[in-house]
Amino acid sequence: MNTRYPGKPDYTGPTEGLFTLLHHEGPLLEWSDDVMKRVKYINEQKPEHERAIRLRHIVFFPENLWGEKLQKADAEWQKADAEWRKAYAERHKAYAEWQKVYAEWRKAYAERHKAYDEWQKAYAEWQKADAEWQKAYAEWRKADAEWRKAYDEWQKADADKILPYLKQHVKDCKWYGSTLVFN
DSSP states (O other): OBSSOTTSTTBOSOSSEEEEOSSTTOOSEEEESOHHHHHHHHHHHSOHHHHHHHHHTOOBOOGGGOOHHHHHHHHHHHHHHHHHHHHHHHHHHHHHHHHHHHHHHHHHHHHHHHHHHHHHHHHHHHHHHHHHHHHHHHHHHHHHHHHHHHHHHHHHTTHHHHHHHHHHHOTTOOBOSSOBOOO
16 A cells, blocks of 8 residues: 555555655655645656656655654744735735726726817817907907097097087086096
8 A cells, every 4th residue: 555655656645745855856845735736747747757756756754754843843834824825815805806996997097088088079179169269359359449449539529519518518517538537
C-alpha cells in the first residue's frame, strides 16, 4: 500500500499537506492543497526524460515527523493564512464595490459626454443667435444715432419760435438751453 509517494502508482495517502520537492528547484518542503494536480501536471507537461526523477522525489511528510521549529512555524503560518484569507475576502468585497461604483461612473461619464455634446450644440446655436443679435444691435445703434440726430434737428427747428412762445406762457421759465433748473 503506497501512502507516502504520490508520484508512484496506487498512491492512497493524503493529497493535502507537506511534500518534498514539488518543484525541481525547491523549496525542499512545500505545502500542497492537492498534490495529485501537481503529479498530473508533471505527467502531462514536463519533458519525458524528467518525469520519473521529479515524481520519485515527491514524498508526503507526515505531521508526526515535524520538529518543534516546523510545528511552531506551521502554527504561525496557519494564523497568517487565516488573516490572509480574511484580508482576501475584504479585498474581494472591496473589489466588487469598486466594480459597482466603476460601472456607475462609466454610466455617468457617458451621460456627461452626451450632455456635453448637447451643451456644445446649444452653445453653437447660442453663438449663432448672439452673432445675429450683435448684428441687429449694431444696426439699431446706427438707427438710434440717426434718430437722435434727426430728433436734435427737430428740436432745433423753429427753436427761435418755440422758446419765446414758452416764455410768453410760462412767466417764471426755468429753461436754460438744455435743462430745467429747480431752485
